[in-house]
Amino acid sequence: MKRTRIIDVLNSSKVGDKLVVKGWVRAFRSNRFVQLNDGSTIKNLQAVVDFEQIDSELLKRITTASSVSLSGTLVESQGAGQAVELQVESLEILGDANPDDVQKTVMQPKKHSLDFLREQAHLRFRTNTFGAVFRIRHGVSFAIHKFFNDRGFFNLHTPILTGSDAEGAGEMFHVTNFDLGNIPKNEAGEVDFEQDFFGKQVNLTVSGQLEAELGALALGQVYTFGPTFRAENSNTSRHLAEFWMVEPEVAFNDLEDNMNLTEDFLKYICRYILDNFKDDLQFLNDRDAEEQKSKPEAERNALSLIERLEFVVNNNFERITYTRAIEILRNSKPYKKKKFKYPVEWGTDLQSEHERFLVEKEFNKPVIITDYPAAFKAFYMRQNDDGKTVAAMDVLFPGIGEIVGGSQREERMDILLEKCKAFNIPEDHIWWYLETRKFGTVPHAGFGLGFERMVMFVTGMSNIRDVIPFPRTPQNAEF
Ligand code: 4AD
C-alpha cells in the first residue's frame, strides 16, 4: 500500500481508512502509544500498538529517533490531544536508534539550548523548532517567487563567480585554482592572475545587482534569488558569511516606486506565512512567548510573534529621510543623556543602536530611511539634486535592524563616470555595466532583501544561525 503523509492523514483521511504511515518515532509511551512524525507537519500522529499482538522483540526496537513503517486503521482517539489515531495492525522497523546514543543528541525529547542545537545542525531538523523554522523558510522562499511571478517579474540567475565587487566594500572571498603552496608571481612580484583559471582575479559574488540591472534594462523587471558571500568579520547574530539575497530590479521605477514595491513585498510575505503556516507559526509564537519571559522587562516585546506579523501587514511603514533621522536622534533622550556609543552627526553612518532607537522606540514599526549622504553608500546610487545625498533607501525592522537595502540607480553616464573615479573603480572593470547607460539609458531602481533576516522576522528566531540549515560564520564551516 502507498504511504500516506501524516499531514494528509490529519487533514483528509477518514475514520475507518486503512493506511500505511512512515516516519521517525518522537516518543513511545506505556509500550503502547507511538508519537510519529514524518516532517510533513509539526503535528505527530499517535499510533497505538497492541503489545499482546506484536512480538516483544520488535516492540523493544520502537525507540525515540528510530524509523518505522506502520499499517493499520484510522480510529477515533480515546485519549485527549488528538481526534484520531492509527490502530496498528502490522509494523516494520526501518532503522534502529540506540537509546544510549540518542541520549547524547538533540533528539532526546527535552529542552535544549540553541547553542547545543547548532553543534548538532545535522540532527536539529528532527526537533519541533527547526522543523517549523525550515518549513517556514521554504514558505518564505515560495512566497517570494509567487509575489514576483504574479506581478510579471522574470527570475534571473546571476553569476556566483564574478570579477566585480558590486558593493565596493572589499569583503570578498577569492576564487582560484592556483596551487596555494606555489602561487605564480609576475615580474613586479605580484600574484599573476593572468595564469589563474579565469585569467583574472575572481571572487564569490557579494550581490547580483549589477547583472540584474543589465537584465532589467531589457526585460523590464527581473529579480535574482541566490547565495551571496561576504567575508566581513562580524560575528553578530545578524551576519552570515554565506547568505541568500533577493534582488528585484525595475526599469522606469524611481525611489518612490521602489519603496512602494518593497513595502508591498514584505507585507505579502508576512501575509503568506500567516495564511499558510498556521501550525508552525503557532508553535513558534508560543516558543517566542516563553523566550520573551526570560528577557529583562525593557527588552521584552509587547507583541507576540503573530501580532508582530499582523502589525506589519496592517500598518504603513514610516518613511523618513536620513537628515530627518539625524534630527530625531539628536533630540532624543539617549542622545541627550549620552547613552549612544557612536556619534550622531550629519555625514556619519547610522549605527545599529541608532537604528534600533528609531524603529523600536521612536516609531515602533518598520521604518524606511532614504536619501543618505553619498559618501558611505555604493557608487551606483543616483545622486540627488542637492549634490550631497543619493536616492538610497534602507528598510529597518523591529528586532532585526536593516532588512532591505536599495536605491534608484545612477542612469546618467557623466555622473556615473565621475562616481567611478571618486570610488576608484577602474572603468575597464565594469565597462559592460557602463555601456547600458550608453544605449537607451532609463531611470531604474531596485533593492536587496536579506533572505535570512526576513526568515528571522517571521519565525521570531533571534540568531541568524538558526534560520539557515548550515550557517557559515567566521571560524565555522562545519557540516
Ligand atoms: O544593503 P546591501 O549590502 O545591498 C546590496 O547588496 C544591494 N546590491 C542590494 C540592491 O540594491 N540590489 O545588502 C542587502 C541586504 C541587507 O539589507 C541585509 O538584509 C542583507 O542583505 N545582508 C546580510 N544578511 C546576512 N548576512 C550578511 N553578512 C549580510 N549583509 C547584508
Ligand code: MG
Ligand atoms: Mg545595506
